Amino acid sequence: MNSRKSGPLPVEELIARCLTGDVRAFETLVKMHQGQVYGYACRMVGPDAAEDITQEVFLRVYRSLHTFRSEAEFKTWLYRITTNVCLDHLRRVRRQGGRLLSLDSAPNGSEESPLGWTIADQAADPGATDPEVRAERRELAQALQQALSRLSDKHRAVLVLHDMYGFRYEEIKDILHCSLGTVKSRLFYARRALREELRPYLDAVGEWPASGASSAS
């Protein structure tokens, strides 16, 4: 870990400091991970509840920081807590008969889509300056969120963790506390269901800008 010497403190070090009551260290930890937690929560519960979920997750993290050991574990652990808080929330809302993952939270014509696909994000994308392209992508992003919301919570979790956050099967197994076979079968069904939802859009995806690997970096 010599390469980190001059960079930001490794997670282990930050946690050790948090455990001595160093709130600044905790602040750094939150800054480093808030994007991941908030983003994952948006995909799991929709943008309305994602902020509260993120707060709840980090308070739980703070309360139980003493329970884990290494940086590799931390990420899995953080996503496990986030998943649990999201699933608890969804269960509670459903019990109360509420609507989930409401797409109405971004009113029609609003510049911000439920996926957080803001104008700023689009402007940062090469080739997204064309208003027509922008509108198309917003529509696609909304279709995607809507399609995600129609999956069962557990199927959605596996799909989001694997295809959006790049976790491997083994890691997802640990995050969700299930078997490897369950991860594989849920991913299979989730992808098949999502493909059916998105079929009308997928034919046009050839025009989508390539992933970060081939465009930006």
Place this chain on the structure above:
Amino acid sequence: MRCSLDLLLAYMDDQLSSPVRDRVRHHLARCPVCRAELAQMRAMRELLATVPAPTPPPGLVETIVGHVRFREAEQVRRRPQVRFWQGCFAGGAVAAAALAMWLVGSSWLERDSGVAAATALEAAVQEHIVYAALLETGAGDWVDWAWAPAGDRP
């Protein structure tokens, strides 16, 4: 080999052993349906991987850290509070000290009145804590308030 979405997805994720991978590749070369299927699945994976992540609202970190600071401050504030049973225990200690003072005091008081005065003061402070604790825990009904310092009576 028959058309299999399961195998196609495993192929896409690079999860196959090399003999099976070769069979899938061979099948793809002659099956336009599976080629189209794979292209769609790849497009979908690409879409999921590249859709921009939502940006957390400004001030979220400050809110979270604020909660934690508040909790920490709460804990510090609560620490010195005397709970009911601790209060009872302290009460017993005060009584024992008073008894000891009464027994020994008569002979010691003349010789070392400074020490006795300090002990008496400490006992008074302890007693104050005990009465305050009894009040806070709602045990006030069982207490003979005649003995409590004036300021501690309900």
